[in-house]
Structures are given as structure tokens and as C-alpha cells.
Amino acid sequence: MSLTSADIARIANLARLELRPEESERMLAQINGFFDIVEKMRAVDTRGIEPLAHPMATVSEVALRLREDTVSEPNNREANQQSAPAVERGLFLVPKVIE
Amino acid sequence: MTQASTDLHQLSVAELARQLRARKLSAVETAQHFLTRIRRHEALGAFVDVNEETTLAQARAADAALAAGSAGLLAGVPIAHKDIFVTKDFVTTAGSRMLAGYRSPFDATVVTRLAAQGAVTLGKLSCDEFAMGSANENVAVPAIGHSAPEPVRNPWDTSRIPGGSSGGSAAAVAARLAPAASGTDTGGSIRQPASFCGITGIKPTYGRASRYGMVAYASSLDQAGPMARSAEDCALLLSAMCGPDPDHDSTSLDAPTEDFTRSLNDKLDGLRIGIPKEFFGEGLAADVRAAVDAALKEYEKLGARLVPISLPRTELSIPVYYIIAPAEASSNLSRFDGVKFGHRTKDYTDLLDMYKKTRTEGFGDEVKRRIMIGTYVLSHGYYDAYYLQAQKIRRMISDDFQQAFQQCDVIAGPAAPTVAWKIGEKADDPVANYLADIFTLPASLAGLPGMSVPAGFGANDMPVGLQLIGNYLQEGKLLSVAHQLQQATDFHLRTPGGF
Numbered sequence: 271m272s273l274t275s276a277d278i279a280r281i282a283n284l285a286r287l288e289l290r291p292e293e294s295e296r297m298l299a300q301i302n303g304f305f306d307i308v309e310k311m312r313a314v315d316t317r318g319i320e321p322l323a324h325p326m327a328t329v330s331e332v333a334l335r336l337r338e339d340t341v342s343e344p345n346n347r348e349a350n351q352q353s354a355p356a357v358e359r360g361l362f363l364v365p366k367v368i369e
Numbered sequence: 370m371t372q373a374s375t376d377l378h379q380l381s382v383a384e385l386a387r388q389l390r391a392r393k394l395s396a397v398e399t400a401q402h403f404l405t406r407i408r409r410h411e412a413l414g415a416f417v418d419v420n421e422e423t424t425l426a427q428a429r430a431a432d433a434a435l436a437a438g439s440a441g442l443l444a445g446v447p448i449a450h451k452d453i454f455v456t457k458d459f460v461t462t463a464g465s466r467m468l469a470g471y472r473s474p475f476d477a478t479v480v481t482r483l484a485a486q487g488a489v490t491l492g493k494l495s496c497d498e499f500a501m502g503s504a505n506e507n508v509a510v511p512a513i514g515h516s517a518p519e520p521v522r523n524p525w526d527t528s529r530i531p532g533g534s535s536g537g538s539a540a541a542v543a544a545r546l547a548p549a550a551s552g553t554d555t556g557g558s559i560r561q562p563a564s565f566c567g568i569t570g571i572k573p574t575y576g577r578a579s580r581y582g583m584v585a586y587a588s589s590l591d592q593a594g595p596m597a598r599s600a601e602d603c604a605l606l607l608s609a610m611c612g613p614d615p616d617h618d619s620t621s622l623d624a625p626t627e628d629f630t631r632s633l634n635d636k637l638d639g640l641r642i643g644i645p646k647e648f649f650g651e652g653l654a655a656d657v658r659a660a661v662d663a664a665l666k667e668y669e670k671l672g673a674r675l676v677p678i679s680l681p682r683t684e685l686s687i688p689v690y691y692i693i694a695p696a697e698a699s700s701n702l703s704r705f706d707g708v709k710f711g712h713r714t715k716d717y718t719d720l721l722d723m724y725k726k727t728r729t730e731g732f733g734d735e736v737k738r739r740i741m742i743g744t745y746v747l748s749h750g751y752y753d754a755y756y757l758q759a760q761k762i763r764r765m766i767s768d769d770f771q772q773a774f775q776q777c778d779v780i781a782g783p784a785a786p787t788v789a790w791k792i793g794e795k796a797d798d799p800v801a802n803y804l805a806d807i808f809t810l811p812a813s814l815a816g817l818p819g820m821s822v823p824a825g826f827g828a829n830d831m832p833v834g835l836q837l838i839g840n841y842l843q844e845g846k847l848l849s850v851a852h853q854l855q856q857a858t859d860f861h862l863r864t865p866g867g868f
Contacts, residue, residue, distance in 0.1 A: 277745075278741070281741050281744050281748070282741065284744050284748060285728075285740045285741055286706070286725050286728050287728055287729050287737055287740065297737070297741060300738060301741060301742060303799075304800055304803070306800075307687060307688050307691075307803070308755070310684070310685060311692070311758060312754065312755075314685065316761035316762060316765070319764055320764060321763070322764035322767060323589060323760065324589065325575045325589070325590075325763075325815055326575065326576060326816055326841060328767035328768065328770075329771065329841060334619050334620070335619045335621075349474035351709075352472060353472055353710040353711070354708075354709055355708070355710075355712070356713065362708055362709060364720060364723070365719050365720050365723055366719075
């Protein structure tokens with residue numbers, strides 16, 4: 271199975287990336303090269319095998335931890351916004367979304 | 370001052386800690402000595418940020434604590450952090466233009482835990498962008514003393530790569546610019562550069578060290594660990610780094626803090642070392658094989674027994690890893706949208722255009738490739754065939770290890786198929802880089818602790834690492850097995866020429 275340049279354009283849009291035509295071509299060749307080594311994986315018989323999400327689940331039950339839904343962090347707005355590209359009166363600025 | 374400051378950089382972490390505690394050395398003179406060396410060897414490209422004032426302030430605080438008798442175990446010991454751990458006092462870039470100049474409002478848990486024991490931070494170390502790479506060639510921010518991004522150089526031969534993604538950490542420790550460094554390992558990023566630079570590094574069991582404040586690459590695989598010259602030093606640092614972090618990391622294990630130095634002197638009599646035949650096939654270079662075989666002979670002399678085992682899905686670990694890790698990366702890196710932190714493009718027409726231009730300018734080629742692969746395998750109609758299939762084989766790979774551990778106590782083999790290659794040699798061939806990860810990926814997928822220990826030298830006098838893999842939570846055993854080899858060999862003490 272091989273990807274086409276239309277696939278690359280579709281995936282790039284989903285990933286919010288813009289690829290120049292020559293970049294897109296190179297990406298297509300490289301990703302198809304990668305999927306050649308993926309073919310072996312697709313042929314493996316995995317019927318009845320549970321997918322493994324947390325590696326320790328191989329040997330013991332792993333439940334993701336939950337905590338009480340209470341306020342635990344102090345208000346650090348200034349520090350948290352110090353590296354933001356655009357801030358005004360404590361708010362993150364973005365281009366107009368709703369006309 | 371009794372210690373001649375000319376060879377202070379040759380002292381181990383353990384010896385530095387002893388001399389600092391005995392007040393034979395001050396933390397300030399120790400920090401100054403290493404800061405001078407870092408500046409002298411800027412050409413290596415290992416450091417991306419230093420902040421002398423902060424480092425010396427931390428050193429003065431350590432000296433005060435030592436004088437007051439309230440000092441932690443690592444008081445005054447200088448270390449450096451891979452630039453994937455967020456730090457308040459140094460920039461955090463993850464090697465990416467996306468985060469150029471970024472300053473975190475908080476410290477990563479690993480950074481906090483080492484600081485709590487009195488360690489002094491020398492600066493931040495270069496790495497592959499978002500920890501994606503095996504050669505440290507995917508770095509997009511300039512190192513100190515450089516005006517443009519450059520790959521980190523291997524101190525054993527500066528025309529070669531140091532390995533990756535923790536390449537700056539490995540190069541800095543090998544060149545004696547820091548006695549130890551932090552690293553992270555997702556698919557081999559501690560073990561492979563440790564092997565290539567002739568140092569010792571350990572990746573603990575997944576969940577042992579908190580991931581809080583580690584810029585996320587692939588969350589079900591990412592683990593922090595120490596890189597130093599000896600197993601003893603790694604044991605000291607790992608003891609400080611590990612421990613539950615229930616409020617900040619939902620996958621942090623409940624395993625209590627351990628003193629990993631306690632078992633270092635355990636004898637090897639009767640130890641069964643599993644030798645996976647798949648690690649010694651035709652892909653393994655003859656020079657690496659010779660060094661690994663010699664190390665295994667040494668183990669037999671020390672009383673261990675070699676047991677042939679099989680890890681039949683070793684080769685499959687490459688596609689499985691390179692499906693799962695990019696899938697998780699594409700999700701993790703969706704947070705870089707030019708809104709809350711990091712780069713934002715200058716000119717844009719609307720929100721979507723801003724996202725696209727920002728991400729296109731901010732990410733490098735390898736990161737874009739992995740985001741593309743990840744987006745594709747998670748997209749509608751392909752999820753079952755790729756991502757779910759990879760997760761199922763991940764379980765089979767983990768089960769293979771449990772089978773193997775019924776016959777042996779630890780597993781040993783090469784950390785990488787070859788010694789470090791030349792800068793640029795594989796730079797245009799991503800798949801060639803992926804294939805070279807074959808021996809580190811299986812333990813990563815299984816979440817097992819693994820380490821690399823200097824085992825000798827191969828072609829062109831480049832270092833070769835022996836990989837040791839243990840069962841879950843067996844870091845103490847791994848470190849003692851490594852320590853025993855280091856009592857019988859001196860490869861970990863060799864210094865590259867010119868350093």
C-alpha cells in the first residue's frame with residue numbers, strides 16, 4: 271500500500287501544517303519508505319490479544335490515578351502568561367474567530 | 370583548597386559528594402571549575418544555556434547548607450539537565466524553534482528532586498528537537514558560543530555524532546564538562562548516546578521517575594534517567610530522581626523511593642544472564658560484537674552464567690515503536706498552536722492560517738514527519754490497522770520478555786548495532802536512523818529498566834556500550850550487575866583525548 275500526494279495534503283491539513291510542493295514530495299517518498307517496514311507488522315496474527323496502553327499492565331492491573339476535584343494550584347496568571355505571544359489585560363489574544 | 374583544581378573534573382559524583390561533605394572542596398569552586406570547562410569546550414555544542422549567576426547562587430546555598438550540617442546527599446554536586454526538562458532559571462527549548470527563548474513558570478519534578486538533595490545546576494544540554502532523533506542532528510536552536518544550530522559533536526571523534534536524543538548530555542559527561550547529567554529515554558535516548566560516548570546511563574521502569582515538567586514526546590514511553598561515568602554515580606542520582614508524584618503525573622508508579630546504592634556490592638555468583646539470539650544477528654557490526662562478547666566473558670569470570678534466550682519480535686519493535694510514538698507525539702504536539710506559549714507567526718489572515726504558519730515555521734523536518742505519520746495512523750479508517758495493531762504487538766513483545774525472565778535474571782546485548790557514525794552520514798535517511806534503534810526499542814515498548822555500560826572500543830577507537838535489561842523495578846539489580854563489571858574493567862574511566 272502506498273500513499274499518494276492527495277493523502278499527504280489531507281494529512282498535512284489535519285496536522286495543521288503547510289508543506290511546500292518539494293517538501294510534500296520528499297515527505298511522500300519518506301513516509302512511503304517508512305510504511306514499507308510497517309507492512310511486516312500488519313501481517314502479524316493478533317486475534318485475541320488485548321492492546322497494551324500502560325507497559326506495567328503486562329504484569330499487574332494498572333488503574334489511572336484520580337484525585338479529588340479541588341483547587342490545588344495558586345493563581346499564577348502572570349508567570350503562566352510570561353511566554354505567551356500576545357496577551358492583553360490577562361487574556362490570550364487570538365485572531366477574530368466569530369464575525 | 371586541598372584538591373588540585375586541575376583534575377577536579379575527573380572526580381566521580383560519589384567522590385565529589387564525599388569531598389564536599391568533608392569540606393575539602395567548596396561547592397562554589399567546584400561550580401566555577403566546570404563553568405570554565407564548559408566555556409573552553411563550547412565547540413562541542415553540548416550546552417544550549419548557562420547562567421553563571423544562578424549556578425553560583427545555588428553553589429553558595431549548598432556551601433551554607435554544608436556548613437550548617439543540613440545538606441542533602443548531593444550537596445554542591447554540579448549536574449546539567451537535558452533541555453527537555455522545564456526549568457525556571459534557564460530557558461527551555463526542547464531543541465525547537467517553537468520554544469526558542471521559552472521560560473517555564475515551574476521546574477520539572479526531576480529537577481526539583483535533584484535540587485532538594487543539594488545538586489547545583491550548570492545549565493541546559495542540547496538534544497534532538499522534542500527528543501525525536503538518534504544522532505542529535507535534529508536540533509534547531511544554537512548552542513552557547515554558536516550563532517546557528519549545529520549537531521552536538523562526539524568528544525571521542527568530533528566528526529561523529531554523539532547519539533541521541535540525549536546527545537548533549539552524553540557528550541558533556543564524556544568530555545568532563547559535567548560529572549553527571551539528566552536524560553530522557555523514549556526509544557533508547559539515554560542508552561544509545563551513553564553507548565556512543567562511552568559513559569553509563571540508565572532508564573528506569575516506566576513510571577518510576579515523574580514525567581511532570583518533561584516536554585512530552587510519547588507519553589506511554591517517555592522516562593527520565595541519569596547519565597554519568599559509573600553505575601555507582603547513576604545509582605546515587607537515580608535514587609534522588611525516582612519516587613511517586615501522584616499529584617502531578619497520573620502514570621507515576623506507587624513504588625517507594627529506594628536507595629539504589631545499597632545493592633551495588635552484591636556478588637554475581639550464579640547470576641543468569643540471558644543472551645537474546647536476535648541481538649546477535651547479521652545486523653550487528655563485528656567490532657561491536659567483539660567488545661560485547663569480551664564483556665560477557667568478563668561476566669562469566671565473575672561467576673555469572675550465560676543463558677541463550679529468544680526475543681522473537683525484536684525486529685517488529687521498529688514499526689511498532691514508530692507507529693505508537695508518532696501517534697502520541699502528534700497528539701502531544703497539538704498544543705503548539707501559537708496561542709499560550711512559544712512561537713507565533715508574524716503574518717496571518719485568520720485562526721487556521723495562524724495555526725498552520727506557526728507550526729510550519731516552528732517545527733523541524735523530523736518533527737513534521739512524525740506528526741504526519743502519527744496523524745495518519747490515528748485518522749479515521751486507519752486506526753485499527755495501524756495504531757491498535759501496534760498496541761497489540763506491544764503486548765506480545767512485553768509477554769516475550771516475561772517468558773525470557775523465567776530463564777534469566779537480567780538480559781544483555783549490544784545497545785546499538787554499530788559505533789557512532791559520521792555527522793551527516795544518515796541525516797537524509799530517516800528510515801536508516803529508525804533501523805539503528807532496533808536493540809533499544811524492545812525494552813522501551815515493554816517499559817522495562819535498561820542501561821548502557823561501557824564495554825570497550827570498536828572501529829576507529831569509538832566506544833561500545835553493553836546493554837543490560839532487567840525486569841520491572843529491578844533497577845537495583847541492574848546497577849549492581851553494571852557496578853561489578855566496572856570493578857573488573859576500566860572502560861568507564863577512560864577520557865577522550867583533548868579533554
